[in-house]
Amino acid sequence: MIELAPNHKRGLALRSPLMNAAGILGFAGEARGVVDLAALGAFVTNPFTFNTRTPARPPNAVELPDGVLIHTGLPNPGLRAAMRRYPREWQRLGLPVILHLAATHLDEVRRSVDLLERDERVAGVEMGFRDDVEAGELAALIRALAGAAPLLARLPAGRGAELAEAATSAGADALVISAPPRKTESGVTGRFYSPSVFSSVLGEIQTVRRLTSLPIVGAGGVFTLENAQAILAAGAVAVQLDAVLWREPNILALWPPIA
Known part of the structure; x- marks a missing residue:
């Protein structure tokens, strides 16, 4: 088992180091008929906000030669409605x-x-x-939630070295390196999903590993088994998969178990 929150009273144990990234497989595993969720160590929901949010106006996706750019506006029913609607569905996922x-x-x-x-x-x-979150603001946000449940802080792309210490000191149980980078193309500004971001994510994990003892989850640009293995070899304990699950929904069935 892989422990993501060794210092939290509840802990967060995974049977596999693989999980989906937020925004990839829905709020409650809506893609489970397409993606083998049983191969994951944990399921990460689409983003929730405290208040309801509606979808961004189109265009909200641009296909690029080396990836895809997406701006959704983070549509969701709001946290209060989500906690009424989804927990039974989450329980049925079995992870x-x-x-x-x-x-x-x-x-x-x-x-x-x-x-x-x-x-x-x-x-x-x-x-x-x-x-553009500042270190002090990030720390305050983490402190406000620390202790409620095991807390993973997903740091902005390229800012792991700058923010890792603040997140650690504020009480995060693990760090996710990192959120997808933001990019603008054809009038759309959004998150960029591409194999091309892998090398920067890998380097950032290696840097942050030297700055904190917290468990690290690597995220971004993982499209092959070799990518996932390199993330783990760099010091991460788990790996999040993003657009590869859209491009190759059966990819988990093709990979051997990763320890």
Whole structure:
């Protein structure tokens, strides 16, 4: 078993180091008829915000030669509605569920604590941040939620070395390196999913590994078994898969088990 939260009273144990990235497989495993969720160590939900959000206006996707650019606007029913609607579905998945919380306002994070604390069907929370979040703000957001459930801090792309210490000191249980980078193309600004980001993610993991003792989850540009193995060899304990699960939904069935 892989322990993502060794210092948390509940812990967060995974039977496999592989998981999906937030925004890839839905709110409650809607893609389970296409992707073999049983091959994952944990399921990460689409991002939730405290309040309801509607989809971004189109165009919200641009296909590029080396990847895809997506801007969704983070549509979701809001955390309160989600905690009424999804926990039974999460329980049926048969694996730990990590709820991704988009942390944009401190007061909303504080209001989220009670909702997340009282339902252990949420095995952990992955907190996402604005790309331009400052270290002090990031620390305050983490402190507001630390202890409610095992907390993974997904750091903005390229800022792991800058923010790892603040996240560690504030009480994060693990770090996710990193969120997809932001890019603008053809009038669309959004998250960029591509094999081309792998090398920068790998280098960032190696750097952050020297700065913190927290477990690291590597995320970004993993499209092959060799990519996943390299992430683990660089010091991560787990790997998140993003657009590869759209391009090759059966990829998990083709890979041998990864220890």
